[in-house]
Amino acid sequence: MFQSSADTRVDVAVVGAGIVGLAHALAAAKRGWRVAVFERHPYAVGASIRNFGMIWPIGQPQGSLLARALRSRAIWIEVAKQAGILIEACGSLHLAHRPDELAVIEEFVATRQEGGYDIQLLSPAETLQKSPAVVPEGLLGSLWSSTEMTVDPRQAIRQLPKYLAEQYGVKFHFGQVVTEINAPHLVAGGKTWQAEHIFVCSGADFETLYPQIFAESGITKVKLQMMRTAPQPNGFRIGPSLCGGLTLTHYEAFAHCSSLGSLKDRIQAETPHFPEWGIHVMVSQNVQGELTIGDSHEYGPNPEPFDRAFINQYILDYLKTFAQVPDFHITEFWNGVYPKIFGQTEWIYAPEAGVQIINALSGAGMTLSFGLAQEVVASLG
DSSP states (O other): OOOOOGGGEEEEEEEOOSHHHHHHHHHHHHTTOOEEEEESSSSOOSGGGSSOOEEOGGGSOTTHHHHHHHHHHHHHHHHHHHHTOOEEOOOEEEEEOSHHHHHHHHHHHHHHTTTTOOEEEEOHHHHHHHOTTBOOTTOOEEEEESOOEEEOHHHHHHHHHHHHHHHHOOEEEETOOEEEEETTEEEETTEEEEEEEEEEOOTTOOSSSOHHHHHHTTOEEEEEEEEEEOOOGGGOOOOSEEEOGGGGGTSGGGTTOTTHHHHHHHHHHHOTHHHHTTOOOEEEEOTTSOEEEEOOOEEESSOOSOOOHHHHHHHHHHHHHHBOOSOOOEEEEEEEEEEEOTTOSOEEEEEETTEEEEEOOTTOHHHHHHHHHHHHHHTTO
């Protein structure tokens, strides 16, 4: 049934040309392996282009995940320079306008100063020197981290395949759906291919390949709502990516802080709609000057495609409590969907010899994929 010719034999086949798939293609190609990438769309249009473009080590907990994020950051710097991807080492500010927010930031700095983060507790005056976009009224201080970077994900995900093809000879097959895998063979676009290693990096597409395995994995989908402004007038730059106190409750990096409970209790009492819709608010700026703003989190196997205007309004209203810019006019609204397994940072599963499913990076694909791919490929020997 499965027959392949010499021109359809490769060392590695990757299913999916989002950031996870591209990272595994890069890691394999660097080993000198022949790599083919199959993407069902003319170009990737999933979660990899629908995010902030933040490379966000500060959100990862101390230990192996932070180390993975920092390795990914180093690879981003290397690849962006060679591929012509615009990248900004802007850093980040977690802003405190309430005493319970400041308490979490102070505890984080006190307990993680030597933990691999490059962080500093800033006074209000020092914070305002970092960014002209910070609301000064009621500002108590901030957490400064130097490690965060920003790319435009739309540009990066379009540019990376060109770079991989030109630099490493990776073959891309866009518009070709992988409909069957029986290792070492796979069928894509009606043609049979043979590969020693097959990486299934199909993101939120659980239906095409191994649907029963996905159904039993505990994996779910997360829908987030996001927005983008026009370029800010007169070259206005916010500097670091900015976030408010809600973000302290979202990322695992802060989960060890004993002061976090009081912050969560106050948020639940004053603004229960934030935890109800999984809202925390961040803003990044790309090199074109556009602001990307979000986000919310709705969980389920089949998220509704319809965005809720009141969620966007919650996000914008909260943003304006800690950030001020010349123009908040929104030019684009969208949602993204990514896979997640609660309690896990990624899902790697071998449904058969020679095949690995790599999925459920929980919205941290831009931050972790390059480092994770290094680990996965190295494990093959």
